[in-house]
Amino acid sequence: MKAAAKATAKSAKSGETPMFAGFEWMLAGRYLRSRRREAFISVIAGFSFVGIMLGVATLIIVMAVMNGFRGELLSKILGINGHLLIQPIGSELDDYDAVAARIENLEGVTFTLPFVEGQALVSxxxxxxxxxxxxxxxTDLRRLPLVSDTVTSGTFENFDSSTGLAIGTRMARQLGVSVGDTITLVSPRGNVTALGVTPRVKGYPIKAIFEIGMSEYDGTIAFMPLSEAQLYFNQEGIVTGIEVFTDDPDSVGRMRELVEEGAGRPAFVSDWRSRNMTFFSALEVERNVMFLILTLIVLVAALNIISGMTMLVKDKGRDIAxxxxxxxxxxxxxRIFVITGxxxxxxxxxxxxxxxxxxxxxxESIRQGISWMTSTELFSPELYFLSRLPADMDTGETITVVVMAMVLSLLATLYPAWRAARLDPVEALRYE
Incomplete structure (x- = not known):
């Protein structure tokens, strides 16, 4: 205190005290260090520090995990499904080769994928x-890196000429099969007889097993040669639809009209956003709500700064005078108390x-460690679709969180600092 008084007297003699002078920083640092008499105030400051630290860390972690979750789901969904889907209107899609060729010539289109799709019981x-x-x-299957590059066993060699299937790792585990084993497919769209339609039952060998990393796909999708699927689902010479992959998934609104014109036939074109609108809208709402809720943690910690600084100002009334x-x-x-808070x-x-x-x-390592210690599954693939916990820190979002926390902390110090500046020296020293 004597050193601060000397520094203050010296600055007073030399003229107006410069802003954020050395003695202001010295006093602020001194107030942050506790004495025995000021231990309670330091405890409040410590809780404020911990609260802001945990609040900022929680906000960054949760936002990063939600960004990673959305990004992983989006990459998996767009890695298997096309950015645009063409389905026939009025007549069957029997000219799919010509339609696909016309659309592939459009600017912005990477490739097209004609497919036959149907539900079946696998056993x-x-x-x-x-x-x-x-x-x-x-050739189209090899254009999907999410499938062709994640084969864990088997191969796609001569896939078209074989009658084999490519299935995910979860499906293989649930069925108890591996490459070379045979599984049975049962389709309700079978043979038409005098007694009605009978289910079609046929066995297929496993040619390849892949692992996309999304439980929904690894456990439910089976790839079959196109010609074999056309025979199995009674769609000889036609396809269910054509998937279109573009350079930029976010430009599907503009590409949709071009693809409709390029198809050269009546067709209904839908994009990935409309097909997954409910799912991604729910994710966005959850993300925004979580941000608002977790911001309250930082706000509460900032309020702790107000209470701690108010008590400090009251305790330091004599020193201020x-x-x-x-x-x-x-x-x-x-400025001394602004610097302190x-x-x-x-x-x-x-x-x-x-x-x-x-x-x-x-x-992911932390998740695995906690799961191992508690013997529980913290991130169930059946519930969250992904086999690992992703985290993707967005630079702009992280900067926003950091700046917001700093601004709240600064605002929290203004009122106690203003009260300290308004303190009347005469009243403070009257009973000393």
Whole structure:
């Protein structure tokens, strides 16, 4: 205190005290260090620091996980399904080769994929369940890196000339089969007889097993050669639809009209956004609500700064009065307490950013560690569709969280600092 008084007197002699002078930083640092008499105030400051750190870290982690979750789902969905889907209107799609060729010539179109799709019951040694059987050509299947690059066993060589299937790892585990084993497909769209339509039952060998990383696809989709699927689902010479993959999935609104014109026949064209609108809208709403809720943690921590700083101002009333009598201006007193309170918020925010960054970079390892210690599954693939917990930190979003926490911390210090600056030295020293 004596050193601060000397520094204040010296600055008073030399003229107006410069803003954020050395003695202001010195006093602010001194107030952040506790004495025995001020231990309670330091405890409140410590809780404020921890609250802001945890609030910022939680916001960064949750937003990163939700961004990663949405990004992973989007990449998986668009890796299997086309950005645009062409379905016939009025007549069957028997000229699919010509339609696909015309659309592939359009600017912005990467490739097209004619397919036959149908529901079937698949059964193996370990059970039976419903599956989505999709008939595609080998060349088109190899254009899907999410499938062709994730084969764990088997191969797609001579896929068109074989009668084999390509299934996901989850389906293989549930059926209890591996490459070379045979599974049975039962389709209700079978042979037409005098007694009606009888289900079609046929066995197919497993030619390849892939692992996309999304439980919904790894457990329900089976790929079949296009010609075999046309025979099996009674669609000889026709396809269910044509999927169109573009350079930019976000430009499907513009491409939709071009594809409708390029098809050269009556067709209904839908894009991935309309087919998954409900799902992604729900994710966006959940993301925004989580951001608002978790922001309250930072706000509560900022309110703790107000209470701690108010108690500090009340406790330091005598010191403030002495500083004022030694020549410290109201602005200097205010800046001292602004620096004291803002330091808690800024350091807490930076610590929260560091903690959030570390957790986001190791979120999957942390999840596995907690699952191992608690013997529970924290991120069930059946519930969340993905086999791993993703985290994708968005730079702009992270900067927004950090700046918001710092601004709230700074605002929280203004009222207590203003009260300190308005303190009357005479009243503060009257009973001393």
């Amino acid at each position: 193996g040694p370990s059970g039976a369940f419903g599956a989505l059987v999709r008939g595609v050509r080998e 002495i500083l004022r009598t030694m020549g410290a201006t109201r602005g200097a007193v205010m 803002a330091s808690i918020g800024i350091v807490g925010t930076l610590a929260g950013f560091a903690l959030g960054l570390v957790v986001c970079l190791n979120v």
